Amino acid sequence: MTSQLGLFELPPEPAALQRTTAAGLALRYWPAWAGGDADRLLERLQAEVPWKQDRITLFGRTHPLPRLTCWVGNPGCCYTYSGVANPIEPWSPLLQELRERxxxxxxxxxxxxxxxxYRDGRDKLDWHADDEPELDPQAPIASLSFGAARSFRLRPRQPDAAExxxxxxxxxxxxVMDPPxxxxxxxxxPQRLRIREERINLTFRTIRPEAIRHV
Ligand SMILES: O=C(O)CCC(=O)C(=O)O
Structure with a gap:
């Protein structure tokens, strides 16, 4: 099946869906969802996304974030996390098509x-939830990964609630991480110091209509 803009082609057979549920958790997982297009998509994401190095201030000291980032959104969809306000980049044809898929x-x-x-295994993302006030808590968050395989760990906020x-x-x-x-x-x-290759992850999100800034 060729994509509408012809930017990439997903495999003819949809990847098998695996569902996981636990107390307060619902996940849908499609391994190798991007099929044979994954290599080309990774190269294009590396080359075309306006990556930036953000800094974060913790306990009065400023550090570079241990990864590069980019925030993309519809007009007015601003997002602040860990005290970092992100400029909004528009949807490029590549990212728009990935969004539609x-x-x-x-x-x-x-x-x-x-x-x-994540430039290599030293780059990481610490424990958090995607629960900033501007995000719609009723909307799923979809996470698409390219490049080096990295461990993605989940734990319940209440330690006894589930494994x-x-x-x-x-x-x-x-x-896909479904509500709640x-x-x-x-x-x-987590960090994986033996990993030398890079990884790119995209998390598609929904800003609540009331939080969209109309300028
Ligand atoms: O890189 C990942 O797999 C997770 C990304 C993530 O948790 C986030 O952007 O909030």
Whole structure:
């Protein structure tokens, strides 16, 4: 099946869906969802996304974030996390088409996207939930990964509520975190010092209509 803009081609057979549920958690996982297009998509994301190095201030000291990022959104879809206010980049044809494909798989619409680029296994993302006030808590978050496989760990906020989970998110994998996962669980991408290759992750999100800034 050729994509509408001809930018990439998904495999003719949809990847097999694996569902996981636990107390307060609902996940949908499609391994190798991007199929044979994953290599080309990774190259284009590396070359075309306006990556930036953000800094974060913790306990009065400023550090570079241990990854590169880019925030993409519909007009007015601003997002601040860890005290970092992100300028909004517009949807490029590549990212727009990826959004449409991910929306079709997830069965919902997204108005924004956070891209994270882990340059090697030293780059990481600490325990957190995607529960900032501007995000719609009723909307799924869809996570699409390219490049080096990295561990993606989840643990319940209440330690006794359920066993922790871990995925090895690989090249072209799609993971959808359905509500109320963000309210009850945290996730992280830990350091893996032996990994030399990079990884790019895209999380498609929904800013609440009331939080969209009309200028
Ligand atoms: O890189 C990943 O797999 C996770 C990204 C993530 O959790 C986030 O952007 O909030």
């Amino acid at each position: 991910v929306q079709a798989a997830a069965g919902c619409r997204f108005n924004s996207l956070l891209l994270n680029r 922790p989970l871990a995925y090895e998110l690989g090249h072209g994998d799609l993971l 996962t963000q309210q009850h669980w945290l996730h992280q991408v």
